[in-house]
Amino acid sequence: MTAHNSERLTGKTIVVTGAAGGIGAAIVGRLEHAGAEVIALDRTSTAVPPVRGFDVTDAQQWRTLADRHARTIHGLVNCAGITRRARLHEVTAADMTDAYAVNVLAPLLAIQALSPLMPAGASIVNIGSIAALTAHYPVAYTTSKWAVRGLTHTAALALGERGIRVNIVHPGFIDTPMTASAPDAFRSASIGETALGRAGSTDEVAGTVEFLLCDDAAYITGSEITVDGGATSHGGVKSISDALRAATNTPSITKESV
Numbered sequence: 001m002t003a004h005n006s007e008r009l010t011g012k013t014i015v016v017t018g019a020a021g022g023i024g025a026a027i028v029g030r031l032e033h034a035g036a037e038v039i040a041l042d043r044t045s046t047a048v049p050p051v052r053g054f055d056v057t058d059a060q061q062w063r064t065l066a067d068r069h070a071r072t073i074h075g076l077v078n079c080a081g082i083t084r085r086a087r088l089h090e091v092t093a094a095d096m097t098d099a100y101a102v103n104v105l106a107p108l109l110a111i112q113a114l115s116p117l118m119p120a121g122a123s124i125v126n127i128g129s130i131a132a133l134t135a136h137y138p139v140a141y142t143t144s145k146w147a148v149r150g151l152t153h154t155a156a157l158a159l160g161e162r163g164i165r166v167n168i169v170h171p172g173f174i175d176t177p178m179t180a181s182a183p184d185a186f187r188s189a190s191i192g193e194t195a196l197g198r199a200g201s202t203d204e205v206a207g208t209v210e211f212l213l214c215d216d217a218a219y220i221t222g223s224e225i226t227v228d229g230g231a232t233s234h235g236g237v238k239s240i241s242d243a244l245r246a247a248t249n250t251p252s253i254t255k256e257s258v
């Protein structure tokens with residue numbers, strides 16, 4: 001974990017979903033180090049770190065959590081997510097329903113249940129994906145991530161009058177259990193499209209989430225932040241640039257050549 005302010009979330013209670021997963025666990029670690037009290041939720045419960053068994057698609061579980069939690073909630077990170085990798089002609093209704101339940105409905109249920117417990121200055125962070133900005137091939141996953149962008153903007157508008165901020169972070173290729181389940185070609189092709197030429201770490205996503213939760217981001221709401229090593233900024237032309245460099249024998253820019 002990189003160095004950062006170890007007290008800027010002291011006294012804050014923050015709910016994190018998908019807390020047993022790759023990015024979610026890094027977020028929990030980061031927030032606890034910054035002094036927050038974290039309520040860590042995942043359908044997979046773990047003893048260390050303490051993660052409570054919880055199905056984010058179950059509205060009744062959200063209502064129960066809100067009813068039993070008498071104190072103020074200062075932050076919410078909707079990180080739980082699932083992928084479905086079928087393409088346009090193979091995708092099933094079940095793929096669509098499953099992806100939307102976890103990736104779209106669950107953040108909505110969480111916001112409905114917990115935002116009444118939030119004071120002015122509270123912060124909600126949804127975890128999107130660069131799939132939400134592109135024509136990424138897995139249609140259920142991609143459309144669900146585009147939808148959670150819409151939810152983010154709608155919620156930012158609705159909750160703004162109460163001083164509650166809502167933003168979305170779009171990770172690029174990050175090594176986690178989710179991406180480990182994809183074919184190797186997905187990893188190499190993704191890194192090939194990344195300006196920085198490497199995968200991102202879970203902590204690099206967690207650092208941006210921590211920033212959005214703290215008061216340094218007090219005037220940021222309805223914003224989308226990519227943490228993708230430049231994968232989306234070139235608009236899909238990196239492979240063209242790389243191909244022409246190879247075809248014309250143009251040398252890469254090195255430290256020595258500038």
Ligand code: NAP
Pocket residue numbers: 017018019020021022023024041042043044054055056057078079080081082102127128129130170171172173174175176177178179
């Ligand atoms: P991960 O390691 O698979 O973690 C996701 C966690 O969410 C898992 O522990 C998963 O449990 C849990 N979860 C799924 N459905 C749930 C439910 N109904 N209730 C409670 N928990 C549930 O994936 P990750 O890579 O860390 O992804 C975290 C988020 O980042 C996701 O929203 C993902 O779409 C997004 N993201 C990841 C990448 C990447 O490159 N890794 C890129 C862009 C966006 P199970 O293990 O039981 O499914």
